Amino acid sequence: MLSRVISAVFLVVWVSSCAFTSADQYLTRALKLMSETPLIDGHNDLPWQLLKQFNNELSKVDLNTLQTTHTNIPKIKEGRLGAQFWSAYVPCETQYKDAVRQTLDQIDVIHRICQKYPETFMFATSSKDIMDAFNMKKTASLIGVEGGHSLDSSLGTLRLMYQLGVRYLTLTHSCNTPWADNWLVDTGSEPSEHNGLSPFGKQLIVEMNRLGMLIDLAHVTVAVMNQVLDMSKAPVIFSHSSAYSICQHKRNVPDDVLKRVNQTGGIVMVNFYNDYVTCSKTAKLSDVADHFDHIKKVAGAGIIGFGGDYDGVTRLPEGLEDVSKVPNLVAELLRRGWTDEEVKAALGNNLLRVLREVEKVRDSLRGASPDDVPIPYEEVKNQCRTNYFFTSSGAVHSHSALGLLLTLAVQALITLTV
Secondary structure (H helix, E strand, C coil): CHHHHHHHHHHHHHHHHHHHHHHHHHHHHHHHHHHHHCCCEEEECCHHHHHHHHCCCCHHCCCCCCCCCCHHHHHHHHHEEEEEEEEEEHHHCCCCCCHHHHHHHHHHHHHHHHHHHCCCCEEEECHHHHHHHCCCCCCEEEEEEEEEHHCCCCCCHHHHHHHHHEEEEECCCCCCEECCCCHHHHEEEECCCCEECCCHHHHHHHHHHHHCCEECCCCCCCHHHHHHHCCCCCEECCCCCCCCCCCCCCCCCCCHHHHHHHCCCCCECCCCCCHHHHHCCCHHHHHHHHHHHHHHHHHCHEEEEECCCCCCCCCCCCCCHHHHHHHHHHHHHHHCCCCCHHHHHHHHHHHHHHHHHHHHHHCCCCCCCCCCCCCCCEEEHCCCCCCCCCCCCCCCCHHHHHHHHHHHHHHEEEEEHC
C-alpha cells in the first residue's frame, strides 16, 4: 500500500515537472525572440491615467514605483517592451470646445515622460528610431492621437501635431466627427452622418499620406475602413482591435476587412480588453491567443501585431493583467505551433514594415504641396466656433491637391478592375 502511494506521488511530481519544463521552454524561447526583435505595442493609455490621477504633474508621480496603473517602468522591463505608441487621448466631450488644447497637453506629457526617464525611454518618430532605441535597450516612445475630434477639423492642426511627433491618428473615437463616422454607427445606436467619410475626410486621408502619418482605423465604421483601404496609398493600421469572427463586437475587424488589410500591406494590432476578446467581462490569455490564431488563418501572420490597450480598459484577461505579462502570450503562440519568424513578425517586424512603407509613400510625395483648403464652415458651425477667414461653402481645391485626389481615384479604379 505504501509503495503505491509513493508511486502515485512520484507520478504527480513527474507530470508536474514535465509540464513546468515544457512551459518554461516556451517562455525561454519567447524571451530570446523578444531580445532579437522589438515588441511594438500599438496602444497604451498611461498618459490618460497620468492626467486622471495626477493632473499631468509628473513631480507627483514616480514611474519606478507607481502601483495604480497597468504600466510602470519595472513592468515595462519585465514585459520586454521594445516600443510603445503612447495614446494622446481626450474625451469626445471636448469636441468643438478645447480638444486641441487638451490633446496638446497629452502630447506634452509624453515628451516629458521621455525627458524625466531618459535611461528607460527614447522619444521616437521613425522606424529607424525604434531600432536605435532597441539597440540601446530603451523603450522607443511614439505618439498616437486617439480620435479625429482632437484636430478640430483642421489640416493645419494635423500638420503641427505631426511636427510635434505624432505618428498616427485614430480617425474617430466613440463619436462622429464633422468628417467621419465612428464605430457606434454600426451598432445602430448613432446615425450615420457621412456614409463613412465626407469629402473633407478624404482630403484628410490624402494629407496623412503626404505627411507620412499612419492612418488608424480602430474605432471607425466598416464603411470608413473600406473607403480608406480604397484610397490610401500607404498601408493602414488598427492600433487596438481584435477579430470580429471570434467576438462579434463592432470595435473588432470583420474577416473581409482582414483580407483587405493583407492585400494592402497593413496591420491589425490585437486588443486585450475582455469585452473585445470574449464579448464578456471575463477572459483568459488563451482567448487572446485565439484572436491571433484566427487573424493568422484568415489573412496571414504578416498583418498581426500587439495592441494591448493597457491603462485604457477596466478588464483584462487572466494571465495578461499588466504589461509585464506579455511574454506569456508570446510563449502561448509558440506552444500553439507558431514559427519563430511568425512570432517575430507579430512582435514588431510587421509594424516596422508598415511604418517604412508609410515613410516611403511620404518621400514619394515630397513634391506635393500641403492641402490648404479648409472644411466648409457650414459643416463645423457651432456656438463655440468663430468664422474668421472661412470662405463660403464649396471651397475649391488647389490644383496640386485636386490632382492628387484624382490620381488616387484612378488608381483605385484600376485596382478594382484587375
